[in-house]
Amino acid sequence: MATTTAHAIKPLHSYPEEYLPESDGKPMAETDLHREQMIYLLEALNEYFRSDPQVYVTGNIFLYYLDENGERQSVSPDVFVVRGVEKKTRRIYKIDDEGKAPDVVFELTSHKTKVEDFGTKRFIYATLGVSEYYLFDPYGEALQPPLRGYRLEGGDYVPMVGSRLRSEKLGIDLVVEDRWLRLYDRKTGERLRTYGEAETEILRLRDEVAKLRKTKP
């Protein structure tokens, strides 16, 4: 989804510390499917961690870090989760201020972003110490199979195997269903809902409540 051209990431100009951009001033455009998939991940993860004040779920914001030479760099993951930092609305995420890199990163990939996602971004995430890295291609055109997962082991990513990928960091399973990437709570075995489903569920439950009230002997 969000992409970064090789030259925009690797040598990258250093940012003046007093002004770290919040927006790249570039058009942002994806397909409906990419956007909906991203929103599902954000909503499902936010809901899953709802009662934990120390988990931050976000996406498409600038993630700032210092590279090995102490130079300011940035990257913009589609979705990421950081455990152990305050849950709050941020304008940017600066690793050196927060004291933590993301634990898990998701990229929604396409033909345009594939090289970047497997190349520069994978390298950066490994260097930053991101424990798990997932790639998903909503159209199944650029990736076969459309879902890939990597776990950091000794400084490099080892591919996960199987069609149901297991996130140790999140306690969640990742499964592709009907071309959607869906998340399952491993404790309950339940699929994390979309908010659209919540609305449908409300109607059903209201109906049932009304019936129950009537049948009360």
Add this chain to the structure above:
Amino acid sequence: MATTITHTIQPRHSYPEESLPESDGKPMAETDLHREVMIYLLFALKEYFRDDPQIYVTGNIFFYYLDEAGERQSVSPDVFVVRGVEKKTRRIYKMEDEGKAPDVIFELTSPKTKMEDLGNKKYIYTKLGVHEYFLFDPYGETLQPPLRGFRLEGNDYAPMVGARLSSEVLGLDLRVEEGKLRLYNRKTGERLRSAEESEAERRTIETENLRLREEVAKLRKKKP
């Protein structure tokens, strides 16, 4: 939110018709607040039009059109609504294929996008015949007041006035509450809820449902 630098919109290269890009291959990055407002608008509008199969609500996709010279152009509005076209998932929105321009467009503006939003985009949307155009600045830094609305009158946009702007096309009022852009159903007066509020409501009613089920089960046991 989505921005376009002047030169990429106005003279702009023409696209080969066989491969209209779906993604611009550019990094896309905004703040949490920009993203949250956009997600609120998409969710609220989709729910509001849930039962109407002829309304398309989308955002951040490439919208293609032909300019006055017949050249292929594109623009990417943050959120837009088209009435009278099929509700379905699209990869791009091509105006001549669909036969309709958006009826309403929302742009979430920032210092980086302000010039574009009030300049080129406003001009392009006028030309395309977009009836209503709303701009909102989630941080209230670049726009004072943070919410602006324009309605097409003749062939130019007339600014809307008042603290409560209304969309005649959507049947909705727009208000800024505690810095957040919120939509109100003009018929019912109700605020369109956010995804989080909808989920909270679901949990409440689920609890009520479980309580009633237990109650009914107990009463049934006692009765015979």
